[in-house]
Amino acid sequence: MRHITNFIKTIGHPFSSLIIMLGECTRLFWYLLTGCLYSLKRPQLIIKEVYFSGVLSLLIIAVSGWFVGMVLGLQGYNTLQRFGSVSVLGSLVALSLLRELGPVLCAILFASRAGSGMTAEIGLMKATEQLDAMSVMAVDPIKRVVIPKFISGIIAVPLLTALFDTCGILGGHFVGVNMLKLDQGTFWSQMQGSVDLHNDVINGLIKALFFGFIVSLISVYQGLQAKPTAEGVSAATTRTVVHSALAVLALDFILTAFMF
Amino acid sequence: MQQNVVELENLNFSYSEDRLLLKNINLNIAKGKITAIMGGSGSGKTTILRLISGQIKPNQGKVKVFENDLSKISIKQIHDIRKRLGLLFQFGALFTDINVTQNVAFPLLEHTNLSKKLINKIVAMKLEAVGLTGTQNLMPNQLSGGMARRVALARAIALDPELMLYDEPFTGLDPISLNTTAMLIKKLSTSLNQTAILVTHDIAVTMGIADYMYFMANGEIIAEGTPQQIKETSNPAVRQFINGEITGPFQYKYATKNSYQQYLEQ
Structure with a gap:
């Protein structure tokens, strides 16, 4: 009988944990919403956090964006060459970045660089x-x-995404125009012709806003839930990165289905 | 008639089902007096401070602070009560991302509209009171353990609270700092009519400044009285604690729990 009970407990535990986590997250979200007014009255607290989570992430985001753009430029050029349409390289790089890669990669990088930091700081403040x-x-x-x-994450991710997109396009331009000698006018004009401000740029930034929200919520939740030990804080930071990456990818699918 | 700032009535508390941490505690803290709560490690002294500051709630019984039953009032009312009390944490709990001045100024900045100049003056006075003039710009990680605790004390008394809760204020202090801190606690009590609850192991210093003492063992109050009455008590557990004797009614071992029995049976 005990074995059967243990078996049912083992199966049921992940589900009940998930439901408890979702319930706690919702409660925390509600508390964060109701408390936002207090923080908005003290903007210096938010500015300080935007500096830590946003400004200090500028370098990693810019460099990552540049390399992603360069890889897109190289891969795109090789593939498009087979079909004789290398002229649309600018459109390919821009659309890939603005619609998908920019918001998603930026949110995952933000979770790794700043989200884990938020979790660790809150967890350590709790432990001490x-x-x-x-x-x-x-x-x-x-x-x-x-x-x-929480608010700083929502502000920082869309801004960092815009930077990521810009650096990515410049990286793609560097590879396409400077290295592979594609015509500069063709690169920019094709991009200008195919990128729509509302459909591509704004929708990409709306995605980033949602990602900033979910990554920040997961980061602060994990920090508050961290066990007050070194191991507990370490496990919480790991969970922040893993849960954020999964949540961003799943949310990306849902948002893409609705937006495009 | 004596006015009580804190009253604990028939209080029971436990973190887990198999071990009652506090059993039937009845305790009164008189206004303007220094009351010491003494006892061995793990006897539940710090838990009493956590109950009084409203961080945790009792399983049974009442915690009354400034005549308010903490289990019957709102979070906002608990916050209003907390503005009238200060708590010195066992390990200081300084904010590690801001310097000494900002730590001491924290409650002043949060709860008053004083000018920056005046706040700086108050911070300087509080730091002088704990003997740490000149440490204003140091970060908490640049302080020794004893210094960090004294900064925490300066922060706790920044708003001159009516009720001060001291959790092991003398631990890790050198003899001079220890006496300075003890004298400061006494001075705050006499000059500001501040009520103080002192959780400590240091018998000699506590006997010198406390007006009333409670002795705890295994989650229960085993003796109480003035320092003189405690000195003269015949209670063997108290005598053992005061004299630091290894054998006696005081158990050095952690109380056995049901889970421990189950562990042995496995």
Whole structure:
């Protein structure tokens, strides 16, 4: 009988954990929404967090965007050459980046660089009783610490995505025009002709906004849920990166189905 | 009639089902007095401070602070009560991303509209009170353990709270800092009529400054009285604790739990 009970427990545990996690995430989200007004009244807290999560991520995002653009340029050129249509390389690079690669890769990079940092900071503050100290001083740690981080992620990801897209297009231009000697006028004019401001650029940035929201929510949630030990904080940061990547990819599919 | 700032009535508390951490605690903290809670490690002293500051709720019984039953009031009301109390954490709990000045100024910036100049003056006064003038610009990771605890003390008293909760304030301090801190606690109590609850192991210093003492063992209050009454008590557990004797009614071992029995049976 005990074996049967244990078997049912083993099967049911992941499902019940998932439901509990979703419930806690929803509660946290509601609390974050209701507390946003407090943080918006103190913009300096948000600016500080945007600096840590956004400004300090500029280099990794710019460099990654540049290399992704260069790879797209190379791969695109080789494939398009077979069909004699290398002239549309600019469109290929721009559309790939603006619609998909820019928002998705940027969100995953943001989760790895800044999201894990948010989780670790909140987790360590919890482990060293800093959140308790704040609470005892009649300062709500969610409003004072967590919400500014959450909002900063929502602000930073679309802006970083725009930078990623720009650097990617310049990388593609470098490979196509400077290395493979494609005509510069053709590269830009094809891109200008095929990229639509609303359908491609704005929709890409809306995607980034959603990704910023989900990555920030996962990051702060994992930080608050981290066990107050070194191992617990380490496991929480790992979970932030894994869950964020999966959530971004799944959300990307849903958003793409609705948008394009 | 004596006015109580804190009252614990028939209080039971446990973190897990198989071990009751606090059993039937009845405790009164008189206004303007220094009350010490003493006892061995793991006897539930820090848990009492967590209950009084509203961080956790009892399983049974009442926690009344400033005549408010904490289980019957809203979070906002608990926050209003917390503005009137200060808590010195066992390990300081300084904010590691800001310097000493910003740490001490934190409650002032959050709860007052004082000018920056005045806040800086108050911070300087508090740091002087704990003997740390000149450390304003240091980061918490540049402080020794004892210094960090004194900065935490300066932060806890920044708003001159009516009720101060000290969790092991003397741990890790050198003899001079220890006496300075003890004198500061006494001075705050006498000059500001501040009520203080002192959780500590340091018998000699505590006997010198406390007005009333509670002794705890295995989650229960086993003795109480003035320092003089405690000195003269015949309670063998208290005598063992005061004299630091290895054998006696005080168990050095952690109380056995049901889960431990199950572990042995496996």
